[in-house]
Amino acid sequence: MDRTEKTGLGVAIAGHVALFALLSFSLMWRQPPSFSHPPMDVTLSTEAAMESAAPKITQQPAESQAPEVGPPAEAAQSTPVKMTSAEPQPAPPKPKPAPQPKPAEVSKPQPEKKQPAAKPEPKPQPKKSKGDSKASDQPHERGSRLGPNFLKGITAEKSASTTQAPRASKIGAQDIANIAGLIKRQVQPCYDLGALAGTSAMSIVTVLRLQFRRDGSVASATLSRQDGVNGSNQQYSQQMADLSRRAVLRCSPLKGLPPDLYKGGWEDIEFTFRPSDFG
Amino acid sequence: MNFVFNTNAATLSPIALFLQADWVVKIVMIGLLLASIWTWSIIFSFWRKLGRTRKATEKFERDFYRAEDIDAFHRLHKDTDLAAARVFTAGVAEWRQSTRNRTVDRAGTRERLATTMGATVASEIDRLSDRLNVLATVGSVAPFVGLFGTVWGIMHSFTQIAQSQSTSLTTVGPGIAEALFATAIGLFAAIPAVIAYNRFSHGVNKIEARLNRFADGFHATLSRQLEGAA
Numbered sequence: 001m002d003r004t005e006k007t008g009l010g011v012a013i014a015g016h017v018a019l020f021a022l023l024s025f026s027l028m029w030r031q032p033p034s035f036s037h038p039p040m041d042v043t044l045s046t047e048a049a050m051e052s053a054a055p056k057i058t059q060q061p062a063e064s065q066a067p068e069v070g071p072p073a074e075a076a077q078s079t080p081v082k083m084t085s086a087e088p089q090p091a092p093p094k095p096k097p098a099p100q101p102k103p104a105e106v107s108k109p110q111p112e113k114k115q116p117a118a119k120p121e122p123k124p125q126p127k128k129s130k131g132d133s134k135a136s137d138q139p140h141e142r143g144s145r146l147g148p149n150f151l152k153g154i155t156a157e158k159s160a161s162t163t164q165a166p167r168a169s170k171i172g173a174q175d176i177a178n179i180a181g182l183i184k185r186q187v188q189p190c191y192d193l194g195a196l197a198g199t200s201a202m203s204i205v206t207v208l209r210l211q212f213r214r215d216g217s218v219a220s221a222t223l224s225r226q227d228g229v230n231g232s233n234q235q236y237s238q239q240m241a242d243l244s245r246r247a248v249l250r251c252s253p254l255k256g257l258p259p260d261l262y263k264g265g266w267e268d269i270e271f272t273f274r275p276s277d278f279g
Numbered sequence: 280m281n282f283v284f285n286t287n288a289a290t291l292s293p294i295a296l297f298l299q300a301d302w303v304v305k306i307v308m309i310g311l312l313l314a315s316i317w318t319w320s321i322i323f324s325f326w327r328k329l330g331r332t333r334k335a336t337e338k339f340e341r342d343f344y345r346a347e348d349i350d351a352f353h354r355l356h357k358d359t360d361l362a363a364a365r366v367f368t369a370g371v372a373e374w375r376q377s378t379r380n381r382t383v384d385r386a387g388t389r390e391r392l393a394t395t396m397g398a399t400v401a402s403e404i405d406r407l408s409d410r411l412n413v414l415a416t417v418g419s420v421a422p423f424v425g426l427f428g429t430v431w432g433i434m435h436s437f438t439q440i441a442q443s444q445s446t447s448l449t450t451v452g453p454g455i456a457e458a459l460f461a462t463a464i465g466l467f468a469a470i471p472a473v474i475a476y477n478r479f480s481h482g483v484n485k486i487e488a489r490l491n492r493f494a495d496g497f498h499a500t501l502s503r504q505l506e507g508a509a
Contacts, residue, residue, distance in 0.1 A: 008320040023293045024294040192447075
């Protein structure tokens with residue numbers, strides 16, 4: 001190695017070190033834009049769970065039923081119970097009768113018993129007032145007045161509530177929307193369209209029937225139905241169903257679902273996967 | 280400006296890419312970096328050597344054709360470290376050896392002179408182009424070595440997909456970027472090496488042609504001298 005080669009080596013090493021340092025130091029520093037979003041997701045989910053679920057449960061039934069029934073303010077409390085119990089009977093009979101978690105509904109079981117009897121004949125009010133030990137006099141008076149109107153009110157409300165809540169009749173539409181939002185937010189990260197993204201499979205809307213355990217884990221997820229299947233994406237339908245099921249099972253213990261809305265609520269629901277929302 | 284070594288994988292910082300790579304990829308990267316340093320050191324030294332040789336040869340030839348007395352010129356340039364001077368010295372030595380005796384075999388002397396000088400030219404060119412084969416090797420092999428590092432790194436990141444059960448781009452992306460960095464270094468080493476190899480072999484060819492012309496000219500001079508001497 002003569003002098004020329006030594007200087008050559010020196011120059012080469014110096015050049016490489018300079019280039020390396022140039023690239024490693026902040027010349028290629030383009031960080032800030034990528035660091036802005038992570039914190040937001042975390043706070044959102046907890047807020048939505050606690051605040052929106054609790055207040056609306058109590059308010060909704062009371063509001064919607066009191067005005068329709070009419071004058072009797074005290075009877076308002078007993079009537080809602082009746083109506084809710086009347087609603088479930090057409091679709092899902094099991095969940096409602098036994099496990100109602102609300103503490104103030106000691107009077108509930110009694111109205112329910114009466115209902116079967118009340119159905120055939122339009123005379124439920126008198127019976128109910130007898131059963132209630134508290135206000136036996138007042139219901140009597142009002143009951144006679146209300147008789148015919150009251151039945152109408154029941155039927156009207158029935159139809160309104162069933163459209164929004166297929167399985168969980170106790171829970172208002174808002175709560176269902178909130179729960180659906182909660183589930184969607186947690187399932188979304190696990191929902192991976194993979195190679196199907198952007199294909200005609202995106203127009204398949206998959207509805208799954210989800211049954212949860214109390215701890216938020218998924219007990220079963222079965223395909224309820226699929227919409228938007230046509231000739232061009234028929235071959236994807238099975239794949240989309242599997243994909244949706246996998247998303248739910250993978251994120252399985254869902255957190256933050258309000259425990260007081262479990263029975264008759266998110267215990268057994270139908271959940272819609274619209275790929276365009278999840279993408 | 281922030282003068283800290285940037286070790287975040289989300290940037291193109293070479294040190295971050297290096298530190299987060301698999302060890303096989305690291306070895307490949309180090310090897311390619313050394314190859315690149317070696318290549319550039321050869322490029323620098325060869326460039327200077329070639330330029331100097333060209334200039335000195337030009338000057339030597341000019342002096343040679345102007346020289347009145349070849350013996351005096353030989354004394355002056357006996358120890359010059361130059362290819363043309365060595366060719367000249369070899370010719371003069373052969374000439375002296377062949378014409379030492381009384382009877383001179385002219386045809387044999389001419390042939391020996393040509394052979395000796397031709398051999399000296401060849402050996403000088405060999406010496407000059409010694410390092411060119413390194414450039415050729417680096418130029419042809421470095422991309423493959425880099426590719427090996429990339430393939431290995433991508434395999435590695437695929438196993439990481441399997442481990443983390445996630446195919447999202449954020450899990451795969453950094454690993455693939457590190458792997459591709461190996462190919463980038465390979466090309467970084469290979470491209471200058473190939474360019475320099477072509478340039479320098481062209482330069483060496485020119486010098487070889489020049490030496491041959493000089494040897495032929497000197498041979499012609501000696502040959503004429505041989506005729507006169509007889």
